[in-house]
Amino acid sequence: MLIKEPTIVRINESVRISAKIVLSELYNRRKYPQELWYEFPAEYECYITRHSNAFVTALLFLAMRHNDKVEVEGVLSVKFFNGVNKAKDIFIKWWPHWFGETEIIPQKLTTERIKNHPQEVGCCFSGGVDSFYSLYRHFGEREPDSRARVSHGLFALIGPPFSWKKPELYDRYFKKNKIELEKFGINLTSAKSNVFDFLREWDWLYGHGPATISTVLLLENFFSRFLIPSTYRKGHSFRIGTNIETDYLFSTENIEFAHDGFEASRAEKTFAISEWEATYPLLNVCLGRTDDMQNCGKCVKCMRTMIFLELKNKLNKYLMFPKTLNFSDISKWDLPTEYLRSLTEGLIEVTVQHKRDDIAECLRVALKRSRSKPIKILRYFQKMSIVIKKLVDQYRY
Template sequence: MIIQPSKITNFDGRCRIAAMVELETPGRVFTATGTAQQELWIDWPADYFVPDKPDGGPFALICLSVAMSLKERLVIGDPICQSLLINILEAMEIYKTDFPDICDVIQLETVTYHRPKSETQRVGSFYSGGVDSLYNIAEHKRLQKQYGILSVTDLWLIQGMDIKLSDDALWHQTKSLLSDPEAWSEGMCYVDIRTNARDIHDKFAPWEQLGFGPILGGIAKCFSPIVGTALIGSYAKYTDIIPHASSPLVDPMWSCGRQTVRHFSCRASRIEKIETIAGYAPELLQNLRVCYLNPEGAYNCGRCEKCLRTQMQLMLCNCLDECKMFDQPLTPQSLQKLQLPWQKKNHYTWDFWRDIQRACQLAGHDDFDRILSKQLRRNKFSRLRKRIKAAVRSLRKSTKAAVRSALRRAR
């Protein structure tokens, strides 16, 4: 995989870095272009920051897991930081160990540079409006009050990840709410970022195994000269961590000489995170956004697994009444259509719901507990039946193929 030297341009008030990316495996093409070449780009408001020279770091991280999935070498057209190169070598071994069937360690071809660590005191956090990203802000407020540590100063909201580049209506709705100065502290710098990085990934690198983590790391690298610390929100406690595109083991590998990247923080459960937000930055809950389905432009549909899960957690923290952004109210009957992903692949989702059920039992929410207990059993056996049926179909198919092959040889 070849990353051509990048270009920095300014247009219509936005700064854009872009590089042409080329696949080397015969027959492989990008979906968006139908060819082996596609431009990879990231842009943001020009008044936030304009790089003084091209840097290969952002593009190297974004393309890394794609090249690993295709087992191609990665040729990086611009220089990258020496410490980032060392970290990439470590990250490849982590991904290879975690996902041996879908990726491999590859050869890197690049040149490096060394620059001293930035003296900036700024802390950037990826900001989606969800619980994990709001916790980063609230927990840093708590830690600043208790220990005097630096608070979050830069909020990065991205179009092109869970909000598609083609969904401008949802993007503008979300951006207008999350960029409301009343929703975050004075002195914070809000930055709306756009990228087509997911177009590069989706066809080749599984999203939850190799996808979004390196992209976030690459975007953070765009701002390493001005933001010394970057936070990527955690998804679970250490006890529930599984191999993942973004984890406390791999995310620090996106650090470079100028910038430290942290997976923040696996110390707290989702319910504990909500309690911290409610205690130290309750104003952030008014525009909480967690939904990825967004039917008919809904901000939070109130019906999908993540909406139901978050509403339950908010209820258990006595915060649900403060969140008016769900299109459907939460009732015990809301859980009757709960659909969970296959347990073996996404067991941390099941861990969330088991924690919720235990909390319901402790809090005396018997009506929710009864329905949730029934739904967890139903989902478990439903998924198991589907797996068994798929295995039987596969066995029948392979048996038929073996019989046909034997008949051909007999003739």
């Protein structure tokens, strides 16, 4: 794999930085774009780095997948180079079924520090519980270290669930979040990229790591510190694309990455942000992503969040959720996996602690129902019908 030197162009109100990617016949099994690009609002043009750290980060999984070396016609940070080599070894250890050895060969290494760096602090922002929790903890007086206070959220349209395939919908959603957060003094900025086209082989749970970090690395001349909100609590064995063990290894001499919020459970995070009015018009956790970007109120993420908000008597303040919990929906909640069933057991514990036995009882009904024989048989037939439909479609086309 060869990563050419990045180039920058203005496109209307945006600035695009891109690099040509030359792939050998090793990669012929799939069709990849010949260029990896990122776009930011034009006012960030003077802050975009010409270094190639972002492109190496984005393409690392792909090169490791093919046991290929990465030649870089550009400059890498020494700190990044040392870190990414450590991250690579960790990924190989975690996911040996995906990844083999790779060698990163830069044309030039540098330890250069940017003069007059603006020292801004950023945080990934999607409108969900994790990103709101990191904003809440590190915004304003709540963050005792003034140099670590978040000034900017970054809303990145770089792959699912924020796909660039519905640009009008997400532009509208972004603008709404930007306007509301500005009232609290938080700047929200956006980024777009085709990085997902190089990460399609992996579930987004894994691909979002290199996609997000590579996007932020291009703004290393603007952010001195950047928070990646954690999805899981410390000690959770689930290893995904962003995590406490590797995020910081992508830091350079100019930007430091921190995996944030791993000390708190989902319940603790939701309880904390329910004290902050900034979340009332915006909190969005839904898997459904309806066309008006409301929370559906029925999926696992919606239900769990609504229960936590109800325990604090705050659900009626949230404009993107149904105003009340539907107890019948909770009792009928389908829990097909062991993960969902253990999550429900945890929910029962929290509801009992808050003396809401009415909710706990509905959850117990759902749990019992999900483990019953008729439901297991029904699930089996549903699964089979999907497999048969797929086979019929293949045969037809």
